[in-house]
Amino acid sequence: MIEIGRVKRTMNLIPARLLAIFTLSLLLSGCVGWLPSSGPSVSEVKDAAGSQRLSGIQLVDLNDSVARRLLAQRKQELFSEKIGVGKPVNWLIGVGDVVEVSVWEAPPGTLFSPSMSDLKSAPASSRVTPFPEQMVDSDGLITIPFAGKIMVAGRSPQQVEADIVERLKGLANQPQVLVRVLRNNYATVTVVGEVANSSRIPLTPRGERLLDALASAGGVRQPVNKMTVQVTRGDLVQSMPLETVIRDPRQNITLQPGDVLTALYQPSSFTILGATGKNEEVNFEAQGISLAQALARGGGLQDSRANAQGVFVFRLESADALDWPAKPVRTTPDGKVPVIYRADLNDPASFFIAQSFPVHNKDVLYVANAPSVELQKFLNIIMTLAYPVINVIPLTR
Structure with a gap:
C-alpha cells in the first residue's frame, strides 16, 4: 500500500512539471527575436526587403542572366x-630643351674663325665652331650669331640645321650645321x-x-x-x-x-559575416574576384550553422545595372541602389553562377544561420531555465 501511495503522489507531480516547462516556453516564445544571432535569417531578409520602412531595397535572386549582365558591365576599357x-613620335625640339649648335666652314672660311693668325698657322681644312648650349625660350627660339633668332620649337634637328645653313649662305664658306639636343626637357x-x-x-x-x-x-x-x-x-x-x-x-x-x-x-576589399569560417574584412586583387573565390577566402560555409539557401551579397549598385523588381526604386544621395543578391547554394547550378558573379569593392557577404540552429539555441535556453524548476520538486515526500 505504501508503494502504491508513492506512485500516486509521483503521478500527481508530473502535470506540475509539465506546467512549469510549458510556462517557461510561453515566457520565452516572445523572446525568440532577441536570441543570440550573427544576423538576420533568410525570412527576415525577405521581410526587410518588402517592409515599408525599407521599401525600395531590391532583393534579387542570383541566376545566370543576372550574373552575365553584371559581368558585362564590369568589362574594363583597355x-x-x-x-x-x-x-613613337617624331623627334621634335620643344620649349625648355637644351640644344647645342656647331657650324663647319670650308677653307678658307673666316666668318667664325678666331683670328687671321690662326688661319695662317692652321692646316687647310674645314673648321668647326661650337656655340654655347642654349635653352629654347618660351617663344621656341634660340639665337645663332649672324643667323639671328631661329624658331626651333616643334621642329626636328634636321629642319633647324637646314634653316641655319640657309641663313648663313653668303656669309660663311660652304657652311655645314649640326644641332644636338643635350637635355630633353619637353x-x-x-x-x-x-x-x-x-x-x-x-x-x-x-x-x-x-x-x-x-x-x-x-x-x-x-x-x-x-x-x-x-x-x-x-x-x-x-x-x-x-x-x-x-x-x-x-x-x-x-x-x-x-x-x-x-x-x-587601392586595395579593394569585401566584408564577410555570418555562418562562415571567419568574419573579417578581406582584401582582394585589383583584377577582381568572383563570389566563389570570396566565399572560399572567408573560410567557406560552416556545416553546423550555415543555411546554404541564405547566401547574400549586400551592395550599392548603379541605378542602370538591372531591371529592378521593386518599384519605386530607392536610391542613395549619390544615385546608388541598395541591392541584396541572394544565392541558393543548395542548387548545384549556382556554383557555376558564383564563379562568374563579380565581387565589388566594399561588398558585404552574409551567410544566414540554418533554422535548426535557432531552434537549438531556443531549446538550450529553455532547458537551462527549466532544469532547476524541475529539480526543486522532489519525487518523494
Whole structure:
C-alpha cells in the first residue's frame, strides 16, 4: 500500500512539471527575436526587403542572366582600345630643351674663325665652331650669331640645321650645321604615385612604353596584383590593373609627350559575416574576384550553422545595372541602389553562377544561420531555465 501511495503522489507531480516547462516556453516564445544571432535569417531578409520602412531595397535572386549582365558591365576599357597603342613620335625640339649648335666652314672660311693668325698657322681644312648650349625660350627660339633668332620649337634637328645653313649662305664658306639636343626637357612623361622615385622620364625616338617608364622610376612599391596604373593624356584619364598590363603586351602602350602615369595602391576589399569560417574584412586583387573565390577566402560555409539557401551579397549598385523588381526604386544621395543578391547554394547550378558573379569593392557577404540552429539555441535556453524548476520538486515526500 505504501508503494502504491508513492506512485500516486509521483503521478500527481508530473502535470506540475509539465506546467512549469510549458510556462517557461510561453515566457520565452516572445523572446525568440532577441536570441543570440550573427544576423538576420533568410525570412527576415525577405521581410526587410518588402517592409515599408525599407521599401525600395531590391532583393534579387542570383541566376545566370543576372550574373552575365553584371559581368558585362564590369568589362574594363583597355588602354589599347581607349587610348590606342600609339607609335613613337617624331623627334621634335620643344620649349625648355637644351640644344647645342656647331657650324663647319670650308677653307678658307673666316666668318667664325678666331683670328687671321690662326688661319695662317692652321692646316687647310674645314673648321668647326661650337656655340654655347642654349635653352629654347618660351617663344621656341634660340639665337645663332649672324643667323639671328631661329624658331626651333616643334621642329626636328634636321629642319633647324637646314634653316641655319640657309641663313648663313653668303656669309660663311660652304657652311655645314649640326644641332644636338643635350637635355630633353619637353618630350617627357611624369611618373608619380606608389613608385620608388617619382620623376620625369625623357622620351627618345625609340618610343618608350608604359612599363619602361615605371622601370625608370624604380618600379612600384606595392605588390603588382594590388596596383592600378592610371594614364592621363590631356583630358583623357584611363586606368587598368597593372597585372593586366603585364600579361597583355597590347596594353603596354607607347607613351606620348606630356603623359602622366600614376601608380595607385587601392586595395579593394569585401566584408564577410555570418555562418562562415571567419568574419573579417578581406582584401582582394585589383583584377577582381568572383563570389566563389570570396566565399572560399572567408573560410567557406560552416556545416553546423550555415543555411546554404541564405547566401547574400549586400551592395550599392548603379541605378542602370538591372531591371529592378521593386518599384519605386530607392536610391542613395549619390544615385546608388541598395541591392541584396541572394544565392541558393543548395542548387548545384549556382556554383557555376558564383564563379562568374563579380565581387565589388566594399561588398558585404552574409551567410544566414540554418533554422535548426535557432531552434537549438531556443531549446538550450529553455532547458537551462527549466532544469532547476524541475529539480526543486522532489519525487518523494
